[in-house]
Amino acid sequence: MAANEKRKLLITGASGHLGRRVVELLLETQAGSLVAATRQPEKLKDLAARGVEVRFADFDDPDSLNRAFTGVERMLFISTNEIARPGQKLIQHLNAIAAAEKAGVESVVYTSGPFRKPDNPYLLARADIDTEQALAQSRLGWTVLRHNWYTDLLIPRLAKAAATGKFMTTEGDSGAAYVTREDCARADAAVLVSAGFHNEVLDITGPAIVPNAELAAIVSRVAGRPVKHLVTTPDTYKSGLVFAGVAETLQEIMTSSDVAIAQGYLAVTSTAVRDLTGRAPQSVEEFLSVHREVLLAKILKS
Ligand SMILES: NC(=O)c1ccc[n+]([C@@H]2O[C@H](COP(=O)([O-])OP(=O)(O)OC[C@H]3O[C@@H](n4cnc5c(N)ncnc54)[C@H](OP(=O)(O)O)[C@@H]3O)[C@@H](O)[C@H]2O)c1
Numbered sequence: 405m406a407a408n409e410k411r412k413l414l415i416t417g418a419s420g421h422l423g424r425r426v427v428e429l430l431l432e433t434q435a436g437s438l439v440a441a442t443r444q445p446e447k448l449k450d451l452a453a454r455g456v457e458v459r460f461a462d463f464d465d466p467d468s469l470n471r472a473f474t475g476v477e478r479m480l481f482i483s484t485n486e487i488a489r490p491g492q493k494l495i496q497h498l499n500a501i502a503a504a505e506k507a508g509v510e511s512v513v514y515t516s517g518p519f520r521k522p523d524n525p526y527l528l529a530r531a532d533i534d535t536e537q538a539l540a541q542s543r544l545g546w547t548v549l550r551h552n553w554y555t556d557l558l559i560p561r562l563a564k565a566a567a568t569g570k571f572m573t574t575e576g577d578s579g580a581a582y583v584t585r586e587d588c589a590r591a592d593a594a595v596l597v598s599a600g601f602h603n604e605v606l607d608i609t610g611p612a613i614v615p616n617a618e619l620a621a622i623v624s625r626v627a628g629r630p631v632k633h634l635v636t637t638p639d640t641y642k643s644g645l646v647f648a649g650v651a652e653t654l655q656e657i658m659t660s661s662d663v664a665i666a667q668g669y670l671a672v673t674s675t676a677v678r679d680l681t682g683r684a685p686q687s688v689e690e691f692l693s694v695h696r697e698v699l700l701a702k703i704l705k706s
Pocket residue numbers: 416417418419420421422423441442443444461462463464482483484485486496515517551552553554557585
């Protein structure tokens with residue numbers, strides 16, 4: 405590569421919340437020659453106008469991946485949000501790994517989950533565990549970034565808790581080290597541009613493990629309403645989701661994630677966000693306070 409030639413960095417799933425933000429961050433720092441891979445190129449016209457090369461890539465379509473990954477040096481491999489077809493997420497991920505090998509990609513940064521224990525009850529944990537293993541067995545250089553649970557996803561649930569005064573969870577006194585998508589995007593971008601990581605696993609977490617009882621106290625403080633933490637069985641928890649009209653495919657998955665969090669499967673913290681980005685990760689209370697207007701609006705709608 406000529407000295408003035410920039411490395412080709414590819415981001416998969418670039419129309420999603422996380423992928424788009426990583427591309428924006430890399431554009432700000434002019435980190436490399438950016439390729440945004442997506443099934444929905446029409447959604448990325450604004451990024452194309454800013455010099456990003458947009459390529460079609462569908463993890464269900466290996467030929468599209470072979471074309472999309474050509475000439476790429478490093479790629480951020482964002483796990484797909486496939487849930488409707490059991491087992492398909494792993495097939496998609498194995499397609500992506502095979503195509504990256506075929507294209508001669510030097511290094512792959514994979515966004516995984518904090519699911520190191522194989523007995524993890526979270527129904528989507530298996531796909532991440534098996535993807536990590538496939539990467540380790542591949543010819544690729546790899547870094548695994550285990551994103552903890554996104555703080556952003558708490559807003560609708562905590563709004564409902566504040567509206568009803570009840571925060572229902574399954575039994576267990578643990579919690580997760582909730583991390584914001586923004587902190588994850590910054591950490592992902594930092595690792596993608598760095599040549600300093602070789603076959604490593606990093607936990608990308610918020611500053612502390614937040615037990616369920618504390619979440620109830622936090623939302624109570626931020627919303628200015630009393631919120632009581634109540635414990636129930638997984639079956640009753642799932643019935644609540646059915647009653648609330650949650651889609652059938654999501655009911656078991658959401659119940660299993662609640663069990664995993666309450667029982668401590670996501671209870672891990674690290675200093676990676678600060679180390680990688682130079683910024684302390686945002687706490688749940690800080691995040692909710694910054695987004696208080698959104699939280700309050702959702703409470704009114706609940
Ligand atoms: N840590 C957590 O709390 C948590 C929670 C939920 C999900 N996640 C995982 O984190 C990922 C990123 O989160 P997010 O908030 O950015 O999700 P999101 O906005 O729903 O985006 C989902 C991503 O999946 C990609 N995708 C889906 N099917 C695909 C396919 N067949 N081929 C290629 N890409 C496909 C989409 O890419 P295009 O549409 O651009 O092709 C998109 O980037 C999710 O996909 C999920 O695996 C983590």
